[in-house]
Amino acid sequence: MSAAAPALADAGARPDGAAPGAPAGGGPRRAVRPRRDTVESTVGSRVLVTGVLVLTSVYFLLPLWWLLVAATKDAGHTFAGSPLWFSHFDLFGNIADLFAYKGGIFALWLGNAGLYSIVGAGVGTLVAAATGYAVAKYEFPGRRTLFAVVLGAVLVPKVLFTLPLFLMFSQVGIVNTYLAVLLPSIVSPFGVYLARIFAASSVPDEVIEAARLDGANEGRIFFRVSLRMMSPALVTIFLFQFVEIWNNFLLPSQVLIDEQLKPVTVGLVSWNALVQSGQIERHMVLVGAFVAVVPLIVAFLSLQRFWRSGLATGAVK
């Protein structure tokens, strides 16, 4: 696993992996380069390339389009009419049914998912920011070891430890509580990794020294000065962690028993398992799946700039 470290660690060395939204000039921006678009392209290649790209986006978007269309059809007609066009429109009736089913459990599941994601990602971002900041800006014993372990953990999926974690949690007796989902969700090695890069590139040492000379203590400097300078980056870290927790399935399905505590992914799958035995309408699962996707798609579209710069900085530079 050591060989991945250089690929990842290179990231820190490149100052132009600046935080999203950071003012240009945070690093030696590459000299003005010739725009690729000025390179001549023939009409033929343009048509070919665009044609292929259109086909691939059909592959990516058509299933989602189908989901949208199917979710608007009324319960008895899920598969009626064209699979790709509206008929028997009853989206609002479907959504009302979904939220009324079994005393509104679906709304509770959405709320739980929101709670796990917002609290987990919020606390997790703060913890990651503090750690990344310390690794970037302080010299302390074990600094290198800590960062090496973080890099290693980025490469070792949490999921592999979900089962042992469950066994351990049942020994400690926190299975089937909010904590059982929140505690593991808070820890994000990738967040620490990103935070280190962002702290190194967006918080100048001079600012910290100046604050020290003004008599501010280290904690105050972190909360009042550094955290603010890192804030665009923190949004990126928050966003990634939010999505990861929202999407998580194995951990919550393992450590939660109560229906009341489940997040929406686990709830939906438990419904889906009841379809075969006829205990729930297939249509209900479909509408639920559609509703569960909407918040994330909206978040992604409106916060594009953050995830793009995060991926670019985190994985490549």
Next chain:
Amino acid sequence: MTSVTSSTPVLTPAGRRDSRAARRAPGRPRTARYALWFVAPFVVLFVGVYVAPICYAIYQSLFRIERDPLGLTPPTEVLDPLFNYAAVLQDAAFVASLGRVLLFGAVQVPLMLGFALALALLIDSASARGKGFFRLASFAPYAVPTVVSALMWSFLYSPTNSPINRLLEPAGITVDFLGADLTLWSVANVVTWGWTGYNMIIIYAALQGIPGEVLEAARLDGASPWRTAWHVKVPLVRPAILLTAVFSIIGSAQLYNEPFVLSSSTGTIGPQYTPLMAAQSSITAANYPYAAAQSVVLALGVAVLSVLFFRLTSRRSS
């Protein structure tokens, strides 16, 4: 609070000007102490949810459950270090699940990454129009939770009323997506659909990082766009491709959500379809030491595979 404030200005004015040197200088115990406060929450949690479970799994895996054949006394756990590991390696269903996931990874990962690389190169090429839209379109599936995308595909694959088959009807084709022959590849399609855009974005960002001068030089040398893509761009984004490869290999090893969700719609996905599902079913059977041993074997397998992959790829580059 006062003591804290008074102890902070450790830098002399000279140190301020040369802060970099000062920061690297050894022996700044005061700031080191603060740093420990900053990292403490992470370290504590990390030990709690990463390190401890691994240790606990290894410890648990060393025990054998002894059941009273008549069921008169509750089962007891006996220390027998190799018992579970021997059983895991002789467990035909578990070994089969390992093989299945290996086959899955060997086919799906290259296909998906080839697809992602081609997409990134096309979007990066001078001939592409509407780059923003195409980037977004391929990335959209990443915003869909894997469980939900698996649910959605389970409808699309439905043996009775698959919308895909409805669309193929005029051509006289019916595909049995969840039949014995196709199931694994139908799962592969769900994974590919969800993750191609993610990998594409990583590779695309690396392509964007190639200095314009390099491409200009290639153009002046008379290289065609295809040659430039293959001989200049691809070698330069190799680190990004390797990174996506490692993430994808690890992802295949932990394959769980997609087959688990699809298993409700088909009999071709059993409860031990993937290693993680197998470990999960041991938990359901309350055989915790065995589940722990399965987890350890899987984690070791992932580690060995990652190291092998790095060895192979770094040898070729040197």
